[in-house]
Amino acid sequence: LASIRRAIDYESKRQIALIESGGVVEMETLRWDDVNGKAIVMRSKEERADYRYFPEPDMGMIVISEEEICKVRESMPVFRRERIKKYEALGIPEASAAQLTLSKRYADFFEEVAALTNNPVETAKWMLGEVTRIEGDMKEAFAWDAKSLSKVIVLYTNGKISLTSAKEVYELNCRQGVDIEEYLKENNLYLITGDMQDKLVREAALAAISENPESVADYKKGRDRAMGYIVGQVMKKGRGSFDPRVVSRVVKELLDSMD
Structure with a gap:
């Protein structure tokens, strides 16, 4: 041999x-x-x-139908290189696509979640960020729950919760099995939306600006970090119910409008 x-x-x-x-x-x-x-x-x-080929008398003719060939072809696993190209076509950078395909389980989970969120790019970010971190820490205890992850991603991308709250509730769901919607509701983590949010954010921003004249002066001198401090104060006033993107926009508008 x-x-x-x-x-x-x-x-x-x-x-x-x-x-x-x-x-x-x-x-x-x-x-x-x-x-x-x-x-x-x-x-x-x-x-x-x-x-000088000749038939083997003890073996019958083997006929493979086109249907059988199709079944086998469909059951074959997708090669890593093909998956990387597929992910790139969805708008995912090559380096990220390569990381997502390091294992079949990881790639399968990504595709399952992406199908539920209908947002492969955002799903990829979560896979390479929170999922990688938590799964790496929990090892065997990590539950590959596509429904929970997709629910958190959709809530965040739809502007229902902040990124901080999204990461917080997802980790608690993974580690302690907390119910996502119940936790968000009990801790007032759902963002206030629409006109009401704009009104409350504006009120909180005006208060924060009034309470921090030194930061306002620093911002006027070109120190952009000062704005970040004021945004943080507004977020504290909102106790997690303000969208950071809205807060940043409103604070900037107010600061820029001041003489």
Whole structure:
């Protein structure tokens, strides 16, 4: 068996090199020289008929239908390279696509969640961020729950909760099994939306600006970090119910409108 293995390995490499160099593999009978580690040509064949094939009487004809071929083809796993190209076509950077396909389980989970969120790009960010971090820490105890993750992502992308709240509730769901919607409701983490949010954010922003004249002065001097401090104060006043994007917009508008 060892000699057969060496002969097959030698001949496969020889034929590959021959084809890649533009040559043609001839029909011929070879003998394996185990001492010198190479195949020796015994005789050449001009036509396939020279091999004198004949039916094996103890074996019946094997017929594979087109339907069976299709079934096998459909059941075959998707190769990693194909998945990377597929993810790139969805708008995911090549480096991220490569990370998502490091294991079949990881890639399958990503596709399951992306199908539920209808947002592959945002799903990829969560997979490479929170999922990787929490799963790496929990190991075997991590539950690959696509419904829970997709629910959190959809709530965040629809502007129902902040990114901070989304990460918080997802981690608690993974580690402690807390109910996502109940936790958000009990802790007042759903964002206030619409005109009411604009009104409350504006009131909180005006109060924060009034309470922090030094930060306002720093912002006017071109120190943009000062605005970040005021935004943080407004977020505290909102106790998690303000959308950070709305807060940043309103604070900037108010600061820029001041003389």
